[in-house]
Amino acid sequence: MQLESQAAEQELFISGVARELAGFLDSKRGLLSAISPDTVILLDSIRDLVTGGKRLRALMCYWGWRGAGGGEVSAEIVTAGAALELFQAAALIHDDIIDRSDMRRGGPSVHRQFSQLHQRHGWSLDGERFGHAAAILTGDLCLSFSEEVFASIGAPTAAGTRAREVFNLMRAEVMAGQYLDILEEVSGPHKPAGTAVQRAQSIIRYKSAKYSTEHPLVLGGALAGAPSQLLSGYSAFALPLGEAFQLRDDVLGVFGDPGTTGKPAGDDLREGKRTVLVGLTLAAAGEEEAQFVDERLGRQELSDDEIEQIRAVMIASGALAAAESLIENYSDIAYTALAALDIPAGPVVSLRALATAAVRRKS
Amino acid sequence: MQLESQAAEQELFISGVARELAGFLDSKRGLLSAISPDTVILLDSIRDLVTGGKRLRALMCYWGWRGAGGGEVSAEIVTAGAALELFQAAALIHDDIIDRSDMRRGGPSVHRQFSQLHQRHGWSLDGERFGHAAAILTGDLCLSFSEEVFASIGAPTAAGTRAREVFNLMRAEVMAGQYLDILEEVSGPHKPAGTAVQRAQSIIRYKSAKYSTEHPLVLGGALAGAPSQLLSGYSAFALPLGEAFQLRDDVLGVFGDPGTTGKPAGDDLREGKRTVLVGLTLAAAGEEEAQFVDERLGRQELSDDEIEQIRAVMIASGALAAAESLIENYSDIAYTALAALDIPAGPVVSLRALATAAVRRKS
Numbered sequence: 001m002q003l004e005s006q007a008a009e010q011e012l013f014i015s016g017v018a019r020e021l022a023g024f025l026d027s028k029r030g031l032l033s034a035i036s037p038d039t040v041i042l043l044d045s046i047r048d049l050v051t052g053g054k055r056l057r058a059l060m061c062y063w064g065w066r067g068a069g070g071g072e073v074s075a076e077i078v079t080a081g082a083a084l085e086l087f088q089a090a091a092l093i094h095d096d097i098i099d100r101s102d103m104r105r106g107g108p109s110v111h112r113q114f115s116q117l118h119q120r121h122g123w124s125l126d127g128e129r130f131g132h133a134a135a136i137l138t139g140d141l142c143l144s145f146s147e148e149v150f151a152s153i154g155a156p157t158a159a160g161t162r163a164r165e166v167f168n169l170m171r172a173e174v175m176a177g178q179y180l181d182i183l184e185e186v187s188g189p190h191k192p193a194g195t196a197v198q199r200a201q202s203i204i205r206y207k208s209a210k211y212s213t214e215h216p217l218v219l220g221g222a223l224a225g226a227p228s229q230l231l232s233g234y235s236a237f238a239l240p241l242g243e244a245f246q247l248r249d250d251v252l253g254v255f256g257d258p259g260t261t262g263k264p265a266g267d268d269l270r271e272g273k274r275t276v277l278v279g280l281t282l283a284a285a286g287e288e289e290a291q292f293v294d295e296r297l298g299r300q301e302l303s304d305d306e307i308e309q310i311r312a313v314m315i316a317s318g319a320l321a322a323a324e325s326l327i328e329n330y331s332d333i334a335y336t337a338l339a340a341l342d343i344p345a346g347p348v349v350s351l352r353a354l355a356t357a358a359v360r361r362k363s
Numbered sequence: 364m365q366l367e368s369q370a371a372e373q374e375l376f377i378s379g380v381a382r383e384l385a386g387f388l389d390s391k392r393g394l395l396s397a398i399s400p401d402t403v404i405l406l407d408s409i410r411d412l413v414t415g416g417k418r419l420r421a422l423m424c425y426w427g428w429r430g431a432g433g434g435e436v437s438a439e440i441v442t443a444g445a446a447l448e449l450f451q452a453a454a455l456i457h458d459d460i461i462d463r464s465d466m467r468r469g470g471p472s473v474h475r476q477f478s479q480l481h482q483r484h485g486w487s488l489d490g491e492r493f494g495h496a497a498a499i500l501t502g503d504l505c506l507s508f509s510e511e512v513f514a515s516i517g518a519p520t521a522a523g524t525r526a527r528e529v530f531n532l533m534r535a536e537v538m539a540g541q542y543l544d545i546l547e548e549v550s551g552p553h554k555p556a557g558t559a560v561q562r563a564q565s566i567i568r569y570k571s572a573k574y575s576t577e578h579p580l581v582l583g584g585a586l587a588g589a590p591s592q593l594l595s596g597y598s599a600f601a602l603p604l605g606e607a608f609q610l611r612d613d614v615l616g617v618f619g620d621p622g623t624t625g626k627p628a629g630d631d632l633r634e635g636k637r638t639v640l641v642g643l644t645l646a647a648a649g650e651e652e653a654q655f656v657d658e659r660l661g662r663q664e665l666s667d668d669e670i671e672q673i674r675a676v677m678i679a680s681g682a683l684a685a686a687e688s689l690i691e692n693y694s695d696i697a698y699t700a701l702a703a704l705d706i707p708a709g710p711v712v713s714l715r716a717l718a719t720a721a722v723r724r725k726s
Contacts, residue, residue, distance in 0.1 A: 031532070032539055035569050038546055039539040094503060098496040123549040125635060125661045133461040133545045136499060137538050140457060140506060144534040147510045152522045159517040169394070171507040175500050176395055176402040182496045183401055186486040206398050272488060298488045 006350045009072060013062050014055055016078040021050045021085060024149055041117070042134075045110050046142050049089040052105065056245075056358060057084040057216040063350050064220025064234055067343035076153050080163075080223055083153075084216055086146035091174060093139035097132055098182060099271050100300075106262035111135035153223075162222040162231075170215040177206025181273070185298060188274040197279035201243070204276065208249070209242025213358070217351075230342070237337035237351070244330035245358040250275035251323055252363070254311060260363040266307035272298025276326070280319035281310075289313045331359050369713045372435060376425050377418055379441040384413045384448060387512055404480070405497075408473050409505050412452040415468065419608075419721060420447040420579040426713050427583025427597055430706035439516050443526075443586055446516075447579055449509035454537060456502035460495055461545060462634050463663075469625035474498035516586075525585040525594075533578040540569025544636070548661060551637040560642035564606070567639060571612070572605025576721070580714075593705070600700035600714070607693035608721040613638035614686055615726070617674060623726040629670035635661025639689070644673075644682035652676045694722050 025047050032039045058081030065077045095101070096109035103109060108116060115131030123130070150157055150167055157163045180203045188196065217238045218231050226234075252261055253268030254277060268275065278297065282290045293310050296302055314320045338351055388410050395402045421444030428440045458464070459472035466472060471479060478494030486493070513520055513530055520526045543566045551559065580601045581594050589597075615624055616631030617640060631638065641660065645653045656673050659665055677683045701714055 028535065031535060035536065035539045036543055036565065039542055042539065042542060090503075094499050098499060100492075118549060121550065121553070124552045125549050127549075129463075130545060130549050132495075134542060136457050136461060136502075137542045137545075139499075139503075140453075141535060141538040143503060143506055144510075144531070144538070147507075148531045148534075151514060151527065154522040158521055159515045164514065168507070168511045171511075172391065172394060172504060173398065175504040175507070176398045176405065179402055179405060179497060179500045180399055182493060182500075186481060186488050186490075186493050187484065189487045190484070202399065 012073050016073055017058050017081040020078050020082040042138050045138050050085050060213050060216035061220035063347045064217035065224045067347035068221040068224035068226035070224035079153050083146050083150035090139050090142035093135055097135050103263050110138055156223050166215055166219045170211050173206045174211045181207050184274045185272045200276040200279045204246040208246040213242035214238040233341045237334050240330040241334035241355050244327045247327045250277045270300055270302050277323045280322045281314050284317040284319045285313050369709055376436050380421050380444040383441050383445040405501050408501050413448050423576050423579035424583035426710045427580035428587045430710035431584040431587035431589035433587035442516050446509050446513035453502045453505035456498055460498050466626050473501055519586050529578055529582045533574050536569050537574045544570050547637045548635045563639040563642045567609040571609040576605035577601040596704045600697050603693040604697035604718050607690045610690045613640045633663055633665050640686045643685045644677050647680040647682045648676050
């Protein structure tokens with residue numbers, strides 16, 4: 001019964017965020033049309049990306065707000081949710097350029113949409129370059145929009161507030177964390193193998209865990225005026241949850257079903273991502289197998305057969321099982337911290353459901 | 364005498380902005396070091412880029428503020444100047460990736476710095492890709508910083524203020540304008556030649572003119588609480604000035620001295636920029652010459668000899684003279700509008716000096 005009413009409330013919030021996003025983007029249509037009707041496509045790309053998705057960040061923010069006594073589906077928390085979704089969209093657009101990911105949620109990623117536009121029209125010069133350039137600009141616009149929406153909340157996100165601090169911290173940490181991620185791709189093979197797992201865990205923390213779960217939850221709490229102690233409790237729950245969430249992502253990046261993830265199989269391996277799972281594999285596999293995997297990471301032309309062989313090494317070496325066990329451990333720590341929070345039962349139930357979905361997901 | 368004291372005041376403001384930028388970036392050093400000492404390089408890249416430069420935007424903002432009765436070198440206007448410089452740095456970082464410009468102010472551009480870092484360390488995988496990815500992230504961080512600094516001004520830039528509106532508008536217009544710019548590179552050759560100059564002028568307006576002069580000036584005025592009428596007067600002066608400024612940029616992009624501009628000769632031609640100067644050339648040159656120019660735009664491997672031939676067509680066809688005459692016309696309109704402003708003599712003198720420098724510059 002309780003779960004049902006929680007789900008209904010959550011649904012109401014989600015549709016509020018969707019309406020807010022659509023309304024905001026519509027409000028920019030006149031401005032962009034006046035510059036040139038050709039620029040409206042930037043808004044369309046952003047709109048497609050913020051339609052759908054798991055809304056994990058917006059939901060963490062919402063239940064952080066509700067746990068700290070914020071009102072049901074209040075205007076400011078809906079707006080904060082919209083700002084987080086726009087930030088996530090901006091990050092995805094640039095991430096897909098960086099990772100050369102041509103697919104996102106089963107469709108073409110933004111830079112691919114633009115290179116396809118180039119191709120359809122038979123335009124001059126290089127279509128791939130055009131696609132990357134247009135996606136860099138779309139991501140920049142989306143990043144600005146995210147901040148514009150966040151600032152529009154007014155006093156609760158003004159200079160000097162805790163919410164503003166969290167928002168600033170979140171952005172700097174994600175960008176620095178993403179840099180660490182690409183740095184590890186190129187420099188990891190030249191660094192001590194013994195600390196690879198540790199480096200991968202640090203990358204996870206900053207590029208994903210803090211930003212996907214901890215910061216949104218704390219932001220919601222801060223907006224509702226939560227005391228520092230509650231915000232620390234939120235962190236104690238959400239940070240290990242975020243680590244489990246990203247470890248699941250790493251596993252799905254190698255073992256996920258393309259039909260469910262919307263991304264080609266083994267994408268992370270072709271990209272050369274040096275994840276915790278990869279670190280565990282290189283440490284646990286025999287020398288020959290480890291070398292086999294190491295040499296193939298980051299090869300764009302990796303065959304399906306090679307991907308299958310890498311998967312086999314990950315399974316046989318026990319690395320996959322070790323990753324699953326890490327996910328289990330982090331989840332346990334998160335659930336224990338959640339149970340210790342002094343917040344109403346409703347938000348606890350919802351946060352537990354979110355946590356389970358984040359860790360057990362197939363996409 | 365007046366010019367001297369104005370120059371001293373301007374110098375004081377500029378050094379205030381420099382100190383604010385250095386202080387802000389220093390304040391982020393601890394955060395980034397804690398994530399990983401490897402990420403501090405992102406701050407270094409940003410710091411190098413905001414050190415030096417013409418500070419045109421910060422200065423327009425300052426004199427807009429002073430013209431509207433703002434106090435001498437007050438804290439909020441120094442912070443606004445720093446925010447504008449960070450925004451400009453973010454735009455330059457991404458612009459250089461988009462334009463594949465390997466040089467900026469005589470040194471390597473940010474993406475080149477990172478690909479050189481890759482090379483120096485002999486890291487794995489592709490150094491150019493790493494450079495682009497790292498520069499995308501550095502630009503994103505810088506864009507976030509710009510907004511963080513802007514918001515830190517507090518009440519004068521809070522949600523709903525005119526200053527906030529200008530800041531939001533500026534960002535959206537620049538990004539949409541830059542998109543039009545890259546769109547014209549690829550689609551321009553397929554569009555009616557008769558409207559090429561008009562399209563190029565629209566691009567100039569949004570990607571550069573409004574953002575380099577109009578928005579900063581209006582922002583300064585808005586921060587000082589200027590009435591709408593004065594802000595309209597600011598626009599009437601600064602928009603044509605910005606157009607003249609960008610036309611000068613276009614001319615320098617083809618005819619500039621690399622020793623002074625800090626960029627290779629003919630960079631804009633290799634990039635395929637379809638500027639007003641190019642549009643005028645294609646319209647004024649004979650069919651054969653026009654075709655010669657048209658076919659070479661955007662060719663990375665353009666020889667110095669070909670660049671010299673394109674220059675010759677621009678001169679012989681009268682296109683260069685026409686561009687200079689446009690610069691003259693826009694400047695005249697700007698000076699007339701400046702004279703009509705009801706603001707103290709000091710800011711008028713300073714704005715006139717800035718305008719002259721912007722239009723007559725060699726770099």
